Amino acid sequence: MQKITIEKIIYYYKGSLPALGTTFAYVIISMIIGTLIGSLIYRLKNSKYRIFRLIASLYVTVVRCTPSLVMLFLVFYGLPVLAGGEVGAWMEELPTLVFVCITFSIFIGASSSEVIRAALSAVPKGQAEAGLSVGMSNAQSFVHILLPQMLRNAMPNIGNTVILLIKEGALAYTIGLRDVMGQAYYLSGREMNAYAVSMYIALTLIYWPLTIILERLFAYIEHALTPWERKNRHKNNDDDSMRKRVVYAD
């Protein structure tokens, strides 16, 4: 068994932690682009024309059936080939981060179309009409009235997606991205993987707390965005305790 030393764990921890920047970079970029793709897919799904609806559902099915590793390889090796010629040659020079962002944008595009549908359907219809009735334009009523409510409804899903992305992104080291996992592997490779177990412990100590913190953070945001639910919850609790007290008094 390899020796596990505290020094080595700290070494890998300190060495890989700065790479969190890369992780957050692709998470944020692919969340934004993915949501844009997702809204497009949502529009296509509700299109009048059958062909657009077909394209949208085909996209979602195909993406859902593809393992992220395979998609990562397809994008990384395939895009330059598909583009061909000078564009392809230019693409091969691009940093790996770009390919990772494209891959995860494709994935989020598929899942977020569903999230958008659910978030939008949870907002009462009258809300948009109320916006129009006070003289807002369509766009204004969307941005000022619908969007904030949709964002709040989608918060749990957004949190899940971010956490999933951080974990899935660890796969990107296979195409050479230096995120937390890739950086740790690079550092460990320099020492012929002699302290691999220490590296695993260090990685666990990075990823585990990170997901717990993010889970809490998103739960907190959701809590903060729904003050009336909070009130109701307290009221319900009070009701419950009241009822209990009455029962006990009996």
Add this chain to the structure above:
Amino acid sequence: MQIDYEFIRRALPDIARYIPVTLKLVVVSFLISFPIGALFAWINYKKVKGLSQVVKAYMSLIRGTPVVLQIYVIYNVTPYILASIFEKMGSEINVYRLDTTWYAYLALSLSSTVTIAEALRAGLETVNKGQFEAGLSVGLSAKQALWHIVFPQALTTAMPVIGNVTVELTKATSLAFIMAVTEITGRAKIIGGSVLRYFEAYICVFILYILIIAVLEQLLKLLERKISVYRTGKHNYMSVKAI
């Protein structure tokens, strides 16, 4: 570089020969994770003292770390542990010659265990307490009531999630090549690497995964319909679905 269609045509059957390996990975990992997941669900549902905390910590750990990391830990650390155990027992088995597929089963079942446990616990909580008591009242033992009455009903609620787990598991088998298991992704990597035609090789894998999962989803749909017989108030369910 141009896309080599001839290569795709030749590689597709070659890679398709490894579909059974992928399917075996899915089935065995599922068979490992389902009973353990059910056990964990039961422990969490009953809030068994001590055990439930351990299970919760385990679930949080598995949910909080990337699957690749879990695979590496299982693949690189378990042999050492097993070797030292066997050494102490004085056994002659050489763990380093064990088929790596076993590590793949273990590593892949870790995360599906957690999801199944969570789904079944939620399922158990939706089953009315009276169901269990009704079982006892007609003379079943606690074990029988649990097995024949409560569990099938919990399964109906958990079924969609379990279907998702199976699909996720199928997709996760693509990671098994890290553990030197040659399934379809691993095979594609090998033949793609031999002539530097990665893109074409992965196109084949892409097609195969879509086919496998399309078939799997149909099967799961059938199974779900079969299991929904156990749902309480099936008529209610049907009318809700109709709306």
